[in-house]
Amino acid sequence: VILIGSANADVTFLAPEHGEYTVDGESVTAEFTKNKAAGEPYVLNVTSVDSGYKFVGWYQNGKLLSESENYELRTDGNSLIKAQFVDSSAPNLGVGNQIYYNWQEAINAANFGSDKTIVVLKDSTIPEGETYTIPSGVTLLVPFDEKHTCYTTKPEAVNGASPARRKYCSLAIEGTLNVSAGGVVSVSAKHCSNQGYIGTVYGSYGYVYLGSNGNINLNEGASLYAFGYISGPGMVDAQSGSQVYEYFQIID
Numbered sequence: 001v002i003l004i005g006s007a008n009a010d011v012t013f014l015a016p017e018h019g020e021y022t023v024d025g026e027s028v029t030a031e032f033t034k035n036k037a038a039g040e041p042y043v044l045n046v047t048s049v050d051s052g053y054k055f056v057g058w059y060q061n062g063k064l065l066s067e068s069e070n071y072e073l074r075t076d077g078n079s080l081i082k083a084q085f086v087d088s089s090a091p092n093l094g095v096g097n098q099i100y101y102n103w104q105e106a107i108n109a110a111n112f113g114s115d116k117t118i119v120v121l122k123d124s125t126i127p128e129g130e131t132y133t134i135p136s137g138v139t140l141l142v143p144f145d146e147k148h149t150c151y152t153t154k155p156e157a158v159n160g161a162s163p164a165r166r167k168y169c170s171l172a173i174e175g176t177l178n179v180s181a182g183g184v185v186s187v188s189a190k191h192c193s194n195q196g197y198i199g200t201v202y203g204s205y206g207y208v209y210l211g212s213n214g215n216i217n218l219n220e221g222a223s224l225y226a227f228g229y230i231s232g233p234g235m236v237d238a239q240s241g242s243q244v245y246e247y248f249q250i251i252d
Contacts, residue, residue, distance in 0.1 A: 007038045007076045008035050008036065008037055009035065009036070009038065009075055009076055009077050010034075010035050010078045011033065011034050011035070011042060011073070011075060011078070011079045011081060012031060012033045012078075012079070012081065013028050013031065013033075014028075014031050014081065014082045014083075015028060015029060015030050015031050016083045018085035018086075019046060019048060019049045019055060020046070020047045021044060021045060021046045021047055021083045022043075022044070022045050023042055023043070023044060024042060024043050025043070028083075038074060038075065038076035039074065041072040041074050042072070043070075043072055044058060044070070044072070044073055045070050046069035046083060049085060050085070052087065053085045053088055054085065054086060054087075054088045054090075055069055056084050056086050056090075056099075056101060057099075058071050058073070058081065058084070059084055060079050060080070061079055061080055062080075064099055084101075089125060090102065091103055091106075091124035091125065091126075092120070092121045092123075092124055094118070094119040094121045094148075095109040095110050095113065095115050095117070095118055095119075096109075096113065096114075096115035099121065103132045107133070107134065107135065107138070110138045111135045111137075116137055116139060117138075117139045117148075117150065118138065119141045119148050120170075120171050121169070122169065123169060124170075124172070125171070125172040125174060126171070126172070126173045126174060126175045126176070126214075128174040128175050128211065128214075130175040130176075131175055131176040131177075131178065132175075132176075132177060133177075133178040133179070133180060133183075134178070134179045134180060134183035134185065135180050135182075136180050136181055136182030136183055136221075137183070138183055138184070139183075139184040140186070141186050141206075142169055142170070142171050142185075142186070142188065142206035142208055142228065143168060143188055143206055144168045144188050144189045144190070144205045144228060145168065145204060150188055151188045151189075151227055152184065152186060152225050153225070153245060155189060155190055155225075155227040156190045156191070157190070157191050157193040157202075158191070158192060158202045159192075159193045159194060161194065162192050162194075162197065162200070162201070162202045163203045164203075165205065166203070167207045168204040168205060168206060168207075170207040170208070170209060171207070171208050171209070172209045172211065172214075173208060173209070173214035173215070174213060175213070175214065175215075176215045176217060178219065179217065179218050179219060179222035179223075179242075180219055180222060181219055181220055181221030181222055182222070183219075183223075184222070184225070185216065185222075185223070185225070186206075186225040186227075187205075187206045187207070187208050187224075187225065187227060187228040187229070188205075188206050189201045189203075189205035189206060189227045189228040190203060191227065191247060199247035201227075201228065201229070205228035205229055206228035206229075207228055207229045207230075207231075208229070208232075209230075209231060209232045210233065210234025210235065210236070211232060211233070212232075212233045212234065213234065214232060214233075214234030215234055215235050215236075215237060216234075216235070216237065217237045217239075218236070218238045218242035218243075218244070219239050220239050220240060220241030220242055221241055221242065222242045222243070223244075223245070224236065224238070224242070224243070224244045224245070225245045225246075226244065226245065226246040227245070227246065
């Protein structure tokens with residue numbers, strides 16, 4: 001969208017942490033403000049990222065604008081612009097319209113807010129030695145499509161030849177994921193209903209990898225819906241009274 005108009009706006013650029021960027025070719029070393037007409041762009045470029053960190057996006061007044069390192073900003077309103085750099089191991093999680101780069105912050109947002117689903121937006125990890133708990137009423141979704149379709153007791157079955165199977169999004173669990181009573185983990189995918197392929201994944205799928213010390217601990221009353229793939233040397237520990245759903249495949 002290109003804004004056309006003569007209105008001027010004050011745009012304040014925040015000093016970066018853990019990286020560097022320029023505005024119209026000028027390095028940003030401290031907070032400063034510029035003023036342009038609405039139709040005139042600010043050219044933003046990430047020039048370096050500190051070791052152990054990654055660039056995740058440009059934010060305008062707290063809302064994500066773009067994840068591209070090179071971006072042209074046009075605005076007709078006063079704005080605060082931030083180049084967001086996070087630890088390279090940080091997850092990429094969505095709750096409602098907000099993106100989180102911290103597991104506990106995302107869990108708290110879902111637990112205490114109106115949006116109860118945490119979506120793994122991009123390949124993410126629970127590092128070894130870290131433990132997180134999905135509380136009652138909250139769903140952790142590892143999706144298979146951009147709509148973030150979430151299947152629980154029954155995924156959609158498709159009667160047709162499956163397109164090439166591919167991982168859409170993954171969660172690597174090297175630490176521990178506890179799921180409380182009433183909490184849900186959904187590793188979603190569609191499934192084939194064609195003879196000879198019944199119960200197999202159709203097209204793209206969500207994927208969970210359990211590392212050697214990785215563990216999903218399902219407490220009584222918790223649910224795991226594994227319609228995509230879960231693999232690895234780790235463990236799914238389903239306590240008495242928990243529920244695990246997956247397709248049972250018989251191939252003759």
